[in-house]
Amino acid sequence: MANKPVILIGNGGHATVLTDILLQQNCSIIGFTAPSIQENRFGIPYLGTDDVIDSYNSDDIELVLGLGSIAVSKVREKIFLQFKEKGYTFSQVIHQSAVISPYCMLGEGVQVMAGTVTEAFVEIADNTIINTSSSINHDCRIGKHCHIAPGTTLSGNVTVGDLTHIGTGSTVIQNVQIGSQVLIGAGSLVLRTIGDNSKAFGVPAKEV
Numbered sequence: 001m002a003n004k005p006v007i008l009i010g011n012g013g014h015a016t017v018l019t020d021i022l023l024q025q026n027c028s029i030i031g032f033t034a035p036s037i038q039e040n041r042f043g044i045p046y047l048g049t050d051d052v053i054d055s056y057n058s059d060d061i062e063l064v065l066g067l068g069s070i071a072v073s074k075v076r077e078k079i080f081l082q083f084k085e086k087g088y089t090f091s092q093v094i095h096q097s098a099v100i101s102p103y104c105m106l107g108e109g110v111q112v113m114a115g116t117v118t119e120a121f122v123e124i125a126d127n128t129i130i131n132t133s134s135s136i137n138h139d140c141r142i143g144k145h146c147h148i149a150p151g152t153t154l155s156g157n158v159t160v161g162d163l164t165h166i167g168t169g170s171t172v173i174q175n176v177q178i179g180s181q182v183l184i185g186a187g188s189l190v191l192r193t194i195g196d197n198s199k200a201f202g203v204p205a206k207e208v
């Protein structure tokens with residue numbers, strides 16, 4: 001949870017979900033950034049493009065990255081690293097209904113949405129999204145800048161590399177390794193290792 005007033009980057013669907021969580025937790029939201037002036041459904045003020053963040057002291061605020069993704073995307077990584085280099089901190093956002101073992105390690109800026117379960121000895125690296133109703137079972141290790149889309153199940157001891165997208169409603173069986181920059185299509189059943197930089201989908205999932 002944010003310890004300082006927050007600036008939200010983005011104003012789309014993912015940002016909407018995050019804003020809802022932040023407001024329910026009584027976080028102070030200074031405003032949001034977006035490429036052009038936009039209305040916000042919660043009445044959060046528009047601050048300007050992302051450059052406006054530079055005018056805030058990095059000790060006084062935290063950032064929340066509100067851009068989602070529907071496939072492998074380096075945009076979230078780029079923005080995260082750009083502001084980390086300038087000394088800013090990204091707040092974790094964790095919905096109050098998320099069940100998270102105290103024996104987990106969650107990196108900076110990790111977002112864990114409503115109805116998720118994250119079990120013991122799971123490691124989730126920086127800037128990764130565990131989206132609504134996902135289940136991350138014991139000993140899973142998930143890399144940086146990943147998106148585990150809504151309703152996904154990772155069984156025990158699954159590893160996922162950086163920048164990987166696991167599509168909505170997928171299931172991965174135990175001990176499987178999924179590489180970096182992998183796109184798993186929605187509704188897939190992953191039974192075997194999937195190598196780096198690949199796309200796979202279906203039941204069972206096949207690389208394409």
Ligand SMILES: CC(C)(COP(=O)(O)OP(=O)(O)OC[C@H]1O[C@@H](n2cnc3c(N)ncnc32)[C@H](O)[C@@H]1OP(=O)(O)O)[C@@H](O)C(=O)NCCC(=O)NCCS
Pocket residue numbers: 068069070071131149150166167168183184185186187188201202
């Ligand atoms: C896998 C995916 C990226 C493919 O997208 P695409 O490359 O644009 O592919 P297309 O939609 O053109 O479909 C190509 C073929 O693959 C099939 N296909 C696409 N996605 C599929 C999936 N997840 N499972 C099974 N078949 C799939 C299509 O039916 C189509 O088959 P056809 O040629 O026999 O008609 C996309 O369908 C997907 O699942 N994206 C993930 C979405 C997601 O997780 N969103 C989260 C939002 S929070």
